Amino acid sequence: MSSTTQAELSTDPTVAARRWSAAKTRRALGHAALYLGLAAAALVFFMPFYWVIVASFKTPAELREIPPTWWPQTFTFANYSEVWRAAFARYFLNSFIYSGGTTLVVLLTSSLIGYVLVKDPSRFGNMVFWFILAASMVPFVTYLLPLFNILLRIQRWTGIPMVNTYWGMILPWLVFPFGVFLMRQAMFSIPDDLLDAARIDGAREWGLYWRIVLPLVRHNLAALAIIVFIFKYDDLLWPLVVAQRTEMYPVTVGLVEYVGQFFVEYHLFTTAAVLVIIPIFIIYLTLQRFIIEGIATQGLKG
DSSP states (O other): OOHHHHHHHHTOHHHHHHHHHHHHHHHHHHHHHHHHHHHHHHHHHHHHHHHHHHHTTSOHHHHTOSSOOSSOSSOOOHHHHHHOSHHHHHHHHHHHHHHHHHHHHHHHHHHHHHHHHHHSOOHHHHHHHHHHHHHHTSOGGGGHHHHHHHHHHHHHHHOOOOTTSHHHHHGGGSSOHHHHHHHHHHHTTSOHHHHHHHHHTTOOHHHIIIIIIHHHTHHHHHHHHHHHHHHHHTOOHHHHHHOOSGGGOOHHHHHHTTBOSSOBOHHHHHHHHHHHHHHHHHHHHHHHHHHHIIIIIIITOO
């Protein structure tokens, strides 16, 4: 075929329309395959939640049936009335105090450390930052026992109770490595000229931090608050070690009560799990945009 004929075909409206239609079909098939794969992955992740929710409305006998039923044959709310008692309500209170208190402490310490590291840089500050990051790479379980021994020594030296207390649970998170990293990166987005102008106007360092810096990084603070609250709400290992009395258990430790050595009360365990999931699901669904804004737009600058 001559070059003239090829040029004519390339400019032929019919040929161009066919090529455009074929490309559009390929894109549509690609998008369909992508959405199908995402739907399959979403179904895999959703099934455990569906099973827990459905199982919470089943009777103990139906829950042990083989093959299992995918929808309750006998729909009952008795499991919820049995689980929701005074003890479990106290577990919720303990979880919110532990998670909320830890979140407030982390927000304060992480923002202060990040502010000092960026706006008053020094070689010592850089060493401290890298030391904090290095500590975060060590699995928590490896220093769980030494940390508990330190807690006992603090209790013995100061006379202040640490075991079976909220501050004993919160104390190890005075410095939260991820929070320090996130807030340090956020501080790079604050212009030094703005702080210098405030200093010229007579503002002190605490005023700079409280009135100028914190409002400018509020999205990062909101993202950090949500992440820390969710992590600590889901925490099991450290509260299990520190809380040695039933009235100090958070909900994660309270769930273990339904798991015995030889028998698991599945109808109560699944019901309690649904109750535990609901608050964190509402919080995340309502405030998830702060995580995206705080991390994607400002949190990784520098």
